[in-house]
Amino acid sequence: MTDATLPADHVHWQEAVIERVERQTAGVKSFLLRPQDWRSFRAGQHLDVRLTAPDGYQVQRSYSVASAPELEGLYELVVERLEDGEVSPFFHDVAEVGDVIEIRGPIGGHFAWGPEDGGPLLLVGGGSGVAPLMSILRHRAAVGGEISTILLYAARTWDDVIFREELIARDAAEADFTLLLSLSRDTARRPQDVGRRVDAPLLEDTLARLGAAPRLIFVCGSNAFVEAVTGHLLDLGLDPQTIRTERFGG
Numbered sequence: 001m002t003d004a005t006l007p008a009d010h011v012h013w014q015e016a017v018i019e020r021v022e023r024q025t026a027g028v029k030s031f032l033l034r035p036q037d038w039r040s041f042r043a044g045q046h047l048d049v050r051l052t053a054p055d056g057y058q059v060q061r062s063y064s065v066a067s068a069p070e071l072e073g074l075y076e077l078v079v080e081r082l083e084d085g086e087v088s089p090f091f092h093d094v095a096e097v098g099d100v101i102e103i104r105g106p107i108g109g110h111f112a113w114g115p116e117d118g119g120p121l122l123l124v125g126g127g128s129g130v131a132p133l134m135s136i137l138r139h140r141a142a143v144g145g146e147i148s149t150i151l152l153y154a155a156r157t158w159d160d161v162i163f164r165e166e167l168i169a170r171d172a173a174e175a176d177f178t179l180l181l182s183l184s185r186d187t188a189r190r191p192q193d194v195g196r197r198v199d200a201p202l203l204e205d206t207l208a209r210l211g212a213a214p215r216l217i218f219v220c221g222s223n224a225f226v227e228a229v230t231g232h233l234l235d236l237g238l239d240p241q242t243i244r245t246e247r248f249g250g
């Protein structure tokens with residue numbers, strides 16, 4: 001067992017410096033963290049983040065790593081601002097380049113992919129749920145190997161699509177990768193996208209585009225999104241053993 005798969009308590013807390021902050025969308029920012037002790041990880045894993053107030057009050061949350069293990073020395077986190085949240089508004093309104101936060105990980109065993117797991121891959125993300133899928137996509141491109149992959153990504157509008165430029169560039173440049181956008185409150189801008197929520201017919205069309213049964217399906221987003229998508233996938237007869245889920249809450 002490697003460190004990356006050990007239970008959370010076996011991974012030590014350490015300090016990480018916020019090296020860069022990038023606005024992704026109106027409600028989402030990326031944070032590039034440089035920890036004292038960077039360790040490699042499986043694409044799809046997450047970090048625990050711990051904040052401590054001057055009076056000693058501590059709060060802890062998990063954030064998926066969006067960067068690939070190839071970005072040595074740094075972890076990229078994607079944080080969506082929740083209006084009534086405790087930690088995500090801190091990241092958006094308070095945290096600055098040069099600040100130090102505590103992290104632990106990367107950790108998490110089931111929601112992870114490496115080239116040894118093979119493909120084809122169906123990735124289904126809702127909102128900030130695209131974060132660990134981005135790590136998988138980036139890692140997949142870095143290791144090569146022609147693994148047929150579709151990312152079906154649900155966002156409210158075109159402007160809410162996190163990593164939009166990079167995803168569209170990958171869609172154009174990588175022969176084995178297809179991006180499909182499902183915009184629930186917008187019209188589709190590209191012929192392959194749709195202006196509605198992810199539903200069973202859309203998943204059925206997406207599976208048909210993949211050409212072969214997916215070896216693994218990764219579904220990530222809010223509880224409601226993951227519930228709805230996995231329900232549809234099971235109704236469509238997909239093998240539950242092939243479906244991996246990560247729930248962000250809500």
Ligand SMILES: Cc1cc2nc3c(=O)[nH]c(=O)nc-3n(C[C@H](O)[C@H](O)[C@H](O)COP(=O)(O)OP(=O)(O)OC[C@H]3O[C@@H](n4cnc5c(N)ncnc54)[C@H](O)[C@@H]3O)c2cc1C
Pocket residue numbers: 046061062063064065077078079080081082084085086087088089128131132221222246247248249250
């Ligand atoms: C393994 C894992 C990985 C995660 N990765 C990411 C990530 O990459 N990016 C990211 O932005 N978040 C991610 N999350 C969610 C994150 O850990 C926090 O829960 C989130 O940032 C809210 O924290 P908060 O302190 O701002 O809000 P809280 O104070 O915890 O919650 C405020 C209110 O928002 C509700 N709420 C909490 N989470 C959600 C949600 N996802 N959608 C809608 N409502 C919600 C709560 O029920 C509560 O009512 C991940 C969670 C897990 C378990």
